[in-house]
Amino acid sequence: MITILVVDDEPDLEPLLLQRFRRQIRAGQLAFLFAHDGVEALSLIESHVGIDVVVSDINMPRMDGLALLERLQQTDEDVSTVIVSAYGDMANIRSAMNRGAFDFVTKPIDFTDLETTIDKTLRHITRIREARQRQLDAERAHAALSRYFSPNLAERLAIDAQRLNGGERRDVTSLFTDVTGFTKLVEAIDPTVLAALLNDYLIGMTDIVFAHEGTVAKIVGDALHVLFGAPGDQPDHASRAVACALELDAFAEEFRRRWSCDKGIDVGATRIGAHAGPAIVGNFGGGRFFDYTAYGDTINTAARLESANKPLGTRICVSANLADRVDGFGGRPIGDLLLRGKAEALRAWEPLSEAALADPATRSYHEAFAKLERNDSGTIAAFAALVGQRPLDGLASYHLKRLLNGATGPRIDLAG
Structure with missing residues (x-):
């Protein structure tokens, strides 16, 4: 319902208006209030919530x-006035328009002209309300979307948040991170310290993602x-x-060093896994919550x-x-992994930074892995030499251990 306040000291105007707009009044479309001067009008405006239009004599x-x-x-x-x-x-009419009046009618009042003017004013009010509602919806959407998306993307999506509803099948890359031993860390440190640590970590990680x-x-805990x-x-x-995974890894390692040196708190390494393929993505919050997520084998892998x-x-x-889709991908082959729930093994890689790729140990690893794929008799010796050069190379140590336990070839069963 639209409420119109009429401000005029002519006593005959009230019954004439009520008669003219009786159908809209009965239909609940319009309601009228009346004041005889500006002082009375201000009092009514203060006491009645929701006055939309003021029609005022000068x-x-x-x-x-x-x-x-x-x-x-x-x-x-x-x-609107x-x-x-x-x-x-x-x-005076020009003065009123300069002070913000939306429109004017002349006396003696032509009621057809007044009705047209009021209709035009109501359409104007409707447009303003719709624009403000869109702005409000966009601001609310932006606040929610900023948790998930980079600022630029959140701003674009907030304009049309409805496009995120429901699901669609898309080709995506899914990436997971997790901090080693985080549950034990939670149990061992003060809650206020944990809050500072976790906030520091998540802000740094999400900034890189964005x-x-x-x-x-x-975001579930640290993951x-x-x-x-x-x-x-x-x-x-x-x-x-x-590129994001490598930067996340570099940040996480620096984060560990900083908290260990500055706070004496040992934070576990961040583990990262990624796979590319089809997935169903969308907002699956059930209409009550915003929960933009993805489902499918790509995500599980x-x-x-x-x-x-x-x-x-x-x-x-x-x-x-994933690696095959990246031009100039650089890294080390890990092996053919048989993952839990999978019938076939999948070749996995360890991406490396440019500095790590240039390290002679990386070339030595590639040579040792090539022997592994050929079941060369010198495979054990090659990995043993590599571990001797780089005792902290976890992947080389893993291969050496499995070879010493009688394994052969690049197939690695992780399904158990």
């Missing part, structure tokens, strides 16, 4: 229409689930994911690759399906 006792209009401009009241004045009083325009689908290629198209989502880092001695483990 010439009135105590407070005229121009003074009323000026007072309305000084308040937070959101009303229509000024009524004699045709010859165009100076810098690569990734989507944070989930992140990140998507590339959704909700917007990213033809290079695989490259973004690998990425999560299992993250877990595979623990026995393998690596920090980053990605599928060959």
Whole structure:
């Protein structure tokens, strides 16, 4: 319902208006209030919530229409004003329009003209309300989306948050992170210290994700689930994911060093797993919550690759399906992993930074792995020499141990 306040000192105007707009009044479309001057009008505006339109004469006792209009401009009241004045009083009408009046009608009042003017004013109010609602919806959406998406993407999506509802099948890269031994750490340190540590860690990690325009689908404790290629198209989502993984790893290692040196708290290594392929993505919050997430084998495989880092001695483990999509991918082959729930093994890689790729030990690893694939008799010696050079190389140590226990070839069963 639209409420119209009519401010005029002519006693005959009230019954005429009520008669003219009786159908709209009975239908509950319009309601009228009446005041005889600006002072009475301000009192009514203060006591009645939801007055939408003020139709005011200019010439009135105590407070005229121009003074009323000026007072309305000084308040937070959101009303549209229509000024009524004699045709010859165009100076006052111009003054009223300059002070913010939406429109005017002339005296003697032509009720057909007044009805047209009121209809136009109501359409104006509707447009303003719809625009403000869209703005409010966008602000609320932006606040929610900023938890998941980079600032630029959140701003774009907030304009049309409805596009995220439901599900769609997309080609994506799924990336999982997890901190080793975090549960034990939670039990061992003061809650206030834990809060500071976790906030420091998650802010740094999510800033990196957003810098690569990734989507944070989930944060559970210290763990992140990140998507590339959704909700917007990213033809290079695989490259973004690998670059992001390397930067996340570098940050996490520096984070560990900093908290160990500065606070004396030993934080476990961050393990990262990633895989590319089809997934169903969308907002699956049931209409009550915003929960942008993804489902499918691609997601499950990425999560299992993250877990595979623990026995393998690596920090980053990605599928060959992902690595093959990245131009100039650089890393070390891990082996053909048989993951839990999988019938076939999948080739996995450890991405490396440019500095690690240039390390002579990386070439030695490639040579040792080539012997492993050929079942060369010198495989054990090659990995033993590598471990002798780099005792902290977890992946080389893992291969040496399994070879000494009688394993052969690159197939690694992690399904048990």
